[in-house]
Amino acid sequence: MARPERRTVRDVRRGNRGMLLRTLYFDGPASRHELTGLTGLSAATISTMTGDLLADNIIVEAGQVDSDGGRPRVLLRVNPAYGHVIGVDVAETHVRVELFDLEMTEKARVDYSLRPSHHDIELVTRRILAGIDVVLADGQVPADRVLGVGIGVPGIVERGADTLIHAKTFGWDGVPLGALMRAGTSLPVFIDNGAKTMGQAELWFGAGRGAAHAVIVLIGSGVGATVVADGVVMRGSSNSAGEWGHTKIALDGRQCRCGGRGCLEAYIGAEGILDRAGVPTSTTDWPAALGRVLESDSRVIEETVAYLGMGLANLINLLNPERILIGGWAGLMIGRDLLPGIRAAALANSLAQPGNATSIILGELGPDAVALGAATLVLEEFLDTSAPLRLHAAS
Amino acid sequence: MARPERRTVRDVRRGNRGMLLRTLYFDGPASRHELTGLTGLSAATISTMTGDLLADNIIVEAGQVDSDGGRPRVLLRVNPAYGHVIGVDVAETHVRVELFDLEMTEKARVDYSLRPSHHDIELVTRRILAGIDVVLADGQVPADRVLGVGIGVPGIVERGADTLIHAKTFGWDGVPLGALMRAGTSLPVFIDNGAKTMGQAELWFGAGRGAAHAVIVLIGSGVGATVVADGVVMRGSSNSAGEWGHTKIALDGRQCRCGGRGCLEAYIGAEGILDRAGVPTSTTDWPAALGRVLESDSRVIEETVAYLGMGLANLINLLNPERILIGGWAGLMIGRDLLPGIRAAALANSLAQPGNATSIILGELGPDAVALGAATLVLEEFLDTSAPLRLHAAS
DNA sequence: GACTATAGCTTCAGGTATTGAACTAAGGAC
DNA sequence: GTCCTTAGTTCAATACCTGAAGCTATAGTC
Structure with missing residues (x-):
């Protein structure tokens, strides 16, 4: 239709x-x-x-x-110097602003740390705007040579006349980040969910290059996915497609921090794995703790492979991708050790035809790719329209 | 990309x-x-x-x-009389051929019954070809006024240079139905999975009209889904996207006829429901048996609502559709009685934002819509290209 | 019944696109 | 220095959409 x-x-x-x-x-x-x-x-x-x-x-x-x-x-x-693009990663503990040329070579970056539960939207907006000024100064790039700013944020990004952001963990409920940015800069602004921008980065510059049908799975403390169909990131009717982490894999299963039960995230998210292994919640160095679990706890390893394999198999059956990428800091740790087992579990749980048609590999880009992917939103727009610079620099 | x-x-x-x-x-x-x-x-x-x-x-x-x-x-x-289209439904127990005008008004139909486990491809092809002749004669439509033939078949339809069909239950493993049809008729032939053609029918002429992002869920003895993204049926890399029935909702769950365990189909497919209710497998009148279960067995009803709600919630989270249609003979029976409960269960198991954005309703077309949807494949091609009739009538 | 206002529809010049064919440019081989 | 080969440019032909101007068919008015 x-x-x-x-x-x-x-x-x-x-x-x-x-x-x-x-x-x-x-x-x-x-x-x-x-x-x-x-x-x-x-x-x-x-x-x-x-x-x-x-x-x-x-x-x-x-x-x-x-x-x-x-x-x-x-x-x-x-011409890599024709224009520059800016990518912003708004995360739990920091706001990072990076400046790239058109070839996505990093020219400057700046980090601002955020105190937990200090995610006031005005503060974050100020940090972003200040960061833009800093990277432009550091990179010696005049503002009128910048094609736009891409921002990756947590939560659900509702695209409409005004871009609204719903991020529970930040206490953001319908925050108009787009309008706030426009009040502070004349640069074009593109906003998307951070997991999606990271997926976009893998698709364009990482292990997803050239794939028309792919799923990029992100496993950190949370779990998400970027679904690519016919070369385009799938967004759904209100731009929230890809919420894979809260897919239910058991009726009345483990308690998830989202309030539900049986969410995949509660099993294979970093927090879920550590909890299953009995690691105390007070632990602060999660990567180290996860590393120890993945080295020693054979029961947890076995379960993790089974649950992740099952989750991937569901993606394979429903979406029939040619490639699945596993990324995110925890995903890369899990995948590094357990990929053969995960592949076998996914194959065992999926139908033969789509199962054999799907390759499961690790992502190439580290967890730092959120800002890169956000900047890619600007690049994508530029390549499609090659809009002359003056248009927005003047406005 | x-x-x-x-x-x-x-x-x-x-x-x-x-x-x-x-x-x-x-x-x-x-x-x-x-x-x-x-x-x-x-x-x-x-x-x-x-x-x-x-x-x-x-x-x-x-x-x-x-x-x-x-x-x-x-x-x-x-002009409804400009040309006609033919839709074919190849099912377990019958081959049905229907003739429509461009407005999809049925002009003629013929049914051939198939004996169980007599699904020899040559036999089926002969039936289809004979059926085409019969409906053209009955409808008094000359062959050169036919725009094409759409065929809905079970199993996975692999589109390539030659359309190959993999249907386990038919004993078809890579059957070249497209080539066989071309040997018997000069009409353009379009082949797709029957669940997808039925979904296409709902999308074009049923409860899915106008939806850009939708999922049409089919529950019969098997379970499938048609995923619509941006107005287009999602096919994946080898045209097998939509295999929702074998999505796993439990580790080491109920045995499914696909050989796997914990498949959704084993819980909410007609066979799965009857089995959970303890109805003997020798029962022949499944719809009647299902009706009795849905009227009397409150435990099974409750479970069914829970499992189906969970399955739908997973679709909502992952795909963010604006509408979900429940169809298929069993789906319509279940939905007729239990829709409010199913909606509540789906909402309870999905994230708030996409959950509230999705309406869950029943399909409008009966289980007969496979042939209609198959014919719609031809109509779709015609509307997009409005290719003159002579081209293929001459070949 | 002629005239006018109004709305539907058609025609045509103007601007923008791709393309095949003819043409120019630039180097190597003999 | 002539010819061959490959790369790239120019130009007439063709196709398309659009705005403006013009034509057509009805109702209302005097």
Whole structure:
């Protein structure tokens, strides 16, 4: 029932230009000649379009390759210095702001620590805005060369006329972060759930590259997932799709911090694993404690493999992905030791056809990828529209 | 990472024409003037495009409405007699072939019963081909006025160069039904899983109309789901997405006929419910037996509500649909009596934000909708491309 | 019954797109 | 220095949507 939008000839250009840019971004550098093959466009179109992009300084020449017995090919690539993007990670204990060039090379970063239960929205907004000024100064990038700011936040991000954030652990209930940011900066702002931005980072720059159907599973103290269908992050009707952690795997099962019972998170979240192992809740160094459990407690290890395998099998059956990535600090620890067992458990619990079609691997990016993924939201918009910089810098 | 296809100006026309046709199909009849508002296209474009479609006889005039003090509006609608579509339901006990006009009014149907465990692919193919001839004769429709044949089959439908079908219960392991059909008819053939075609029918003509994000849940003796994201049926990487029935809801739970343990189907499939109620497996009239259980066995009722509510809550959390439809013969029986309880259980087990955003209702179409949905596959293709009839009638 | 207002619809020039074909550019081989 | 090969550009042809102007068909009015 997808009723597409009206289209005009200009949309054709926009779409083709976006495709060309994406091709150069991911498969570049490439010559005009190679681009005809990669994009399917004619040499004439490639010629005029690359001419435009060169004039706009969005792409630049990148040397030559001689072709045996003919005119050498001029390589083209996206100009990494054309613009910069900013990514922000709003987490339990810190606000981190990072500045990247278009190739996602980090140019500057700044961290502000937050005291637990001091997540006042005004404070967080001030930190973000201050952080933007700091990284721009450190990176010596003028504000009018910034394409936008992406922000990864905890909780559910409701996209509408105004972006509202519901984050129980922060005491945020419908906080209008988008409006607050617009009051403090003229840069375009993109906001999404931190687990989704991290998934987006893995999809674009990590182990998810090239996958059209994938699930990126994040296991930390909480558990979440980014579902990718047909190359696009699935959002659902109110942008809360991917809440995998509170999927129930048992009727009247273990108590979860969400208030429910039998949530997957209560079994395979870091807190759940430690609790099952009888580690006292007063422990502060969770990674170390989890490491000890994963080295010694064979019962807990066995259970963890079984529960995680079952959870992944459910994803496989329902979504039929070609690839599942396991990420998050706890996920990477678990996966490093137990991946073969997890794979076997997932296969045993899934139907044969989709089970065999799915590869289960570890994420490549560390837990620091939230800000990178948030910045990727800006990059995505830029590659699709290649909107000229002046437009928002002026506003 | 969606890398779109190259586009040309002709794609613009194709897309807009498809949109116009869809608009007329679902919101028609409408005048040219109204269509400008509904499609966003200019009056000039509407004029030329409707001119084309009228010349092709794809749309027809449908009376006039006088406008106060001006030229009356000429109403346009899709010509229901422009072409016909055929839908086929290949099930455990029968092969059913139905002929529809473009408005999906049934014009003829024929049923062939299959003996259990006589699902030889050659036999089934012969039945389908014979059925096509019969309904065309009965409906007095020449073969060159048929836009195509849609077939709903059990099992997993692997779409590739050749459509292969894996249906354990039929003993089909990679059966090339597409190729076999092409050998017997020149009509275009579309094949999909029967649960998906039924979901498609609900989405287009039943309780799913207008939903962009929905899940259509089918409960019969087996359990399946059709996941709709952004208006499109989700297929996954090998077209097996939607296998909800073998989602595990308990570690080492009830034995399922798939060989696994703890599958949702083993709890809320008709067979699973009857088994939990202690109804002997020799029972032949399942619907009657299920009816008795749902009237009298309060323990089983309570459990069923709990398990189904939990299963639905998992869908809500993971997919964030705006609507969930419960269908299938057993699903309709269960839902008729227990819907309020199921809603409450689903809400109790899901996160607040997506839970409140999801409405859970019953399907509108009976279990007969498999063939209708299969025919809809052809209709969908027609509305998108409005490919002239001659092309395939000639081949 | 002619005239006018009104609303629906069509035609046409103008602008934007892609494309194939012809053409120019740049290097190597003999 | 001529020819071959490969890379890239220019241009006429074709297709599309749109705004503006014009045409058509009705109701109301005198």
